[in-house]
Amino acid sequence: MLEVRSITVRFAGLTAVSDLSFDVGEGEILAIMGPNGAGKTSAFNAITGFARPAAGEVLFDGRSITGLKPDAIAALGIRRTFQNNGILREMSVLENVLMGLELSTASSMAGVVFGLPSSVRAEQEAVAAAYAQLASLGVSALAERPAGSLSFGQQRLVEICRALVSGARLIMLDEPAVGLSPMERLQLGEVLRDLAARGIAIVLVEHVQDLVMAVSDRVLVLNYGKKIAEAAPEEVRRNKLVLEAYLGTA
């Protein structure tokens, strides 16, 4: 579904990601790990249109999405979360989830302004869909709360809700377990496995080992912008290069 072909990302001469390639298929969970500054978030940004790769290509369903704007990439069915809070803090939980439906709500500006029935109906349907999505993750009681007032764990769930409601086929999560309690991490893991079982592809950048080991089908390890390993979780754990990157040479 997602094919990354030797992308390189540079910032002012600094190479953040170099010659990175990987694939993610339907219903697969790929975790990207690596020490701080290894280029994980840069790789994310390059895929989702927030940074332009200096070289290489990103394909989604066989079609190149390299250099597209973030909103155009979102429209293709790729949704992401952000490391430091992609939640819209001043909006309610419901409004946050409604933002996930921005592209599929068929109300026109004229229809809204004149209160035409078709647009009013489209808006109501969006609200109903958002409620249904909140209920499916068991958080409908939070609907009216300002999103900024939620715990980190709840905010992550809302972000995931927002991605799901759009019918996203690939969800990219940037450090979703930051600030989560062990219980919340467990719940997040279950949610992710559940999504994968429904055929949604997931790429996550994560430091938290227990989550990565529990949910991923494959783990990709970056160090200084280069891929140093890509394998099943147990194998990566034994990989010599990975141990060196994290612990230094013996």
Next chain:
Amino acid sequence: MSKTADSSATGNYRVNHLARGRTLRGLGLATCLALLLGLPLLVNEYQQFVVNTMVIYALIAVGFNVVLGYLGQLAFANAAFFGVGAYATGLTMVHLALPLPLALLAAGAAGTVAGIAVALPALRVQGHYLAIFTLAFGELMRWVYVHADAVTFGPSGFNVPRPAALGLLGSPERGKYYLFLAVAIIAIGATVRLLRSRFGRAFVAVRNNERAAASLGVSVARAKIIAFGWSGFLVGVAGGLYALLNGRVTPDSFGLAQLLLNFAIVMIGGLGSVLGSILGAILLTGAPELLRNFAGIEEIVFSLLLIGVLFFMPKGIGGLIAARIPALREPLHRE
């Protein structure tokens, strides 16, 4: 993982709660409308003029709030939109003898064009840079009014023809009142619907976090252009009404003093609150009239009011309402 029982219970509660809120709000709106329609019977010609001014400023403030409060952009071209609208109505009536409704549409169109013109730089610069740029745009428009005197009649301005239809209800001020009220209700009603739709949500998402908004498929550029265009439309129409209110259009009505008054109304009313903007407009256009007999005190009270609000209730009247009267709490209100 799914808690069906829990969610249906909250669902029912929500439906009842909403229905009750809606009935209350409906009753409230009907009462307000009846009072507004009957108002001319209770006031004299001068008071009617003051009320007419309030209606115009309510429309201005709601328009300014779209950009300042909802979209969250520090843009100060509001007096320019206002002036462009006033000149569009006045000049199309003088030069082209356009009938009143078309002249008001011209004001809306001119305001929209000005709004979109300001949105284009707002795609590139933000914060203080945008503030300076938009201030400059306002001064540039004033320069045009003064120097394009073949069309705009220069620094001393011009008289706007008085449409006969406005005198049909006994007094011209009363005729203007019903026209202004109808225009303001339609325009503000449309704005409330726009703000509650995906368009308003996109404005607030851009205000909160442009990157997150983009990752959700919001075209940040499009959201900005729509918000600025709509803001320009509302304020432009208000300008058209203003040309009728005074029967005269002069360049110095649309300078920094005007902008400061607009800004104060929005800030005191509360960023991101339509109701607050309306109340702020009533307060700040009414207060100077009450203080008119005490020379010099007008500016002092005005400044103290602005400072007081910014210090003690930074969310303005709208924030106060949201905290005290939950039934009147507006969605997408700025927290």
